[in-house]
Amino acid sequence: MTQTALVTGGNRGIGYAIAAGLTKLNYRVVIGSRSASAGADAAESLGAEAVQLDVADPATIVGAIEQLGDVDVLVNNAGVLFDRPLLESPQEYRASLAVMLDGPYHLIRAVTPAMIHQGYGRIVNMSSDWGAFSQGLGGPGAYGVAKAGLNALTLALSRELPENVKINAMCPGWVKTRMGGAGANRSPEEGADTALWLATLPDDGPSGGFFRDRAPMAW
Structure with a gap:
């Protein structure tokens, strides 16, 4: 039976590379994108599907999942990056957390x-070392705050979810994307590798962890 994987922000960058990798592994891949046209174009190029999904709007989340049916693999990849200081822009703070x-x-x-x-699930949260206290919570604006919260959510939910529904966070490194910039030292495919590993973990794989290059990171 073909498993369904939903990748948010899958129309470009690391998300697109994750969607491409899961397509090659014969998943039914659905790209969730705020822009319906951008999602549709990306999906067509991969032989995948697309759904309009604004992760900052809970109503579109409900509608998208009702449209898709059961999801076996969820990759929470969508992100935003603002560079104004935290206290100067409450709107950007709210958008980052949303x-x-x-x-x-x-x-x-x-x-x-x-x-x-169904007794099976894989959840991958796209985080960053900027969200790690061990790395000093770097990054501009509320980015590190939001990613630190995502890390905390990952760990907390790993205690609530059953063992066969695995949830992990990961750092892709500095990747050449619209967000990462041209000076980054990794390709989107390199950034996607750990996400693909976590999305396809075997039954004895980890849950509640934080990883980079398939190796554990300190929170």
């Missing part, structure tokens, strides 16, 4: 009942 913390929370709530019922 996209990179609240959105993943609502998506996880939407997909996990089916995962628990």
